[in-house]
Amino acid sequence: MKYEVPVLDPAPVSTGSVLLEADNMEIQFNLRGRTLTAVRKASLQLRAGETLAIVGESGSGKSVFAKSFLGMLDRNGRISGGTALYRGVNLAALKTEQQWLAIRGRRIAMVFQDPMTALNPLKPVGEQIREAAALHRTMDKEASRLVALEMLERVGISEPERRYKQYPHEFSGGMRQRAVIATAIACGPEILVCDEPTTALDVTIQAQILELIKNLQRDMGMSVLFITHDLGVVAKMADRIAVMYAGQVVEEGMADEIFYDARHPYTWALLASLPQLGIKGEDLFAISGTPPSLFRTIKGDAFAPRNPLALKVDFEYEPPFFQVSPTHRAKTWLLDPRAPKVEMPETVKRLRQKLKDKKAEDIAASGTGKAKARKETSR
């Protein structure tokens, strides 16, 4: 069968309107004859110019979900349901490599978790960036080389001419991640998927890389889909947050709404697990139990078995989304008018207070601090 190369709607998408809309996506993997449903009817919207963070435990399907927008599922994986609409094209229906080449890199690009392994060890770093640049723009070798040099400079790598010729092993971890980012943005993508881009880096470098991504996003007007399990990173980066559990988005809202006014018990548990909220002398909070096996069909609310606040109905019927505000919704029976009134846990309230205090401090200190940080990274 011959598949048509997708024709993207070229109309500009204004900031804030939906750029990528995943609806009821289901992604399955075939593992030794058994079917694992990694993403179970998950939906999300990515708006132009925003940073959407997908948070969740390992195995919640966040990474698989995001990878499916680039057709990067492993060979045994497939999108078994739902749609992902991007500029009039349903990404979930793309089959061939030829089709995906119209999307990958040039429209939707990706930054990998571990910069130590994301670059070809036997090719000069500059060449790898040039390879990406040359793919999507019709240009000769020299022109693409200049683009690569420009990208190196753009991600804050000094002496780009010298660095261009160096091999990945001559770069430090942070520098490599900058090079990876330079490669990803070399074609000017509209969406940048960042799959835990700072997890493998040490803390001081983390902040620089986050700042870099933020600046690039602003300068290039990209939308960023940020996958992480680090709520600290989320707080720094995200405009909006989607919380994933067992292959589903369970709560979605503006960053403030999630941090200050979370409604889903799983989100509460995640927030309560922040070590910063621990009290000296007391045990840190941890979510008991393990996520459900995704080989089996899940009945009711997937989080119910681990949820001390679970209602009877949670074990029987899957909750629908309840709208909390126009931008905030959560998939929990607790929001049903018939549900008993449940208060959010103390720790989460404490977080709320802490964040409020911190914000007040930040506002007081803003201007000077931010300007300084920017100066440091651009150096």
Add this chain to the structure above:
Amino acid sequence: MKAYIVKRFFESLLTVFFVVVAVFMLLRFMPTDGYFDRDDYTEMSEAARNAYLRTLGLTDNPLVQLGRFVVNLAQGDWGRSITVYPRTSISEILLEKIPYSLSFGLSAISISIVLGLLMGILMAQYKDGIVDGVGTAYVVLVRAIPSLIYLFLIQIWVTKLLGWPMLFNERNPVSWILPAISLALPNIAWYAIWLRRFMVDEENKDYIKFAVSKGVPRRTIMFKHVLRNAAVPLVQYLPSQILLTVGGSLIIESIYSIPGLGGLLVYAIRQQDNPLVQALVLIFSVLGIFGVFMGDVLMVLVDPRIKLGKAAKSGGHA
């Protein structure tokens, strides 16, 4: 790098020297009756035997003999064979035999590189498919069955089927084909299985996924990234393999009766033909050691992460 090469060169020289001296000395500990035919030995008197050994220079102190060997060698004199080709000059023997072994060896290597690499690429590309299965079966068969069996079968059946001569005949070009292919069979398997393995390893690495995510077409990735990187570990063995073809193959040269070098060393040792053994050991050790050395140098050229000698210390993280 230059200093490293010079250092390695002298180390290699030293290794060759030790190998040759060790073999030289061991040969001198052998009982002297090995230098005679059984008939000669019983017919000769004690005095005649001693006189014969004296003409061969075997009665002198082994160290004196060693000195003589080295001096002669420096003048280009390899000595003369004692028992295998009595009184024939060794350089003459070598010059006559090496071209056969070398030409068969080189054609076999070329065949195995081309076919082996092709097979490896296809097996990796269609991993777990039919091609991969057939390829794996081939590799397992070639490795598991004693080579004598399939080599004989090839010789008997293929010559019969195509009406080709059973034995090698210099003037009949067709008779070159089967020995060369037979010689290549195990090497094809070797290249195929290792290239497949390294390519599959590389394919699953993050940088390949990253290359996919930036929009590089699969085919380009296969050749520019996967194949290129998977070939690196193989490159190291290439020089040794090429150089050691000089030695020929015992089995193939004997079943097709090719007058090459294969098996000559074994024969010479059994016949206690000291000068021939010494010459062959010297040649093989030089080629072997030089091959490894060339392999290492080649690795530096294809893998930028490897730095030889002092450069390695000043390099590192930036």
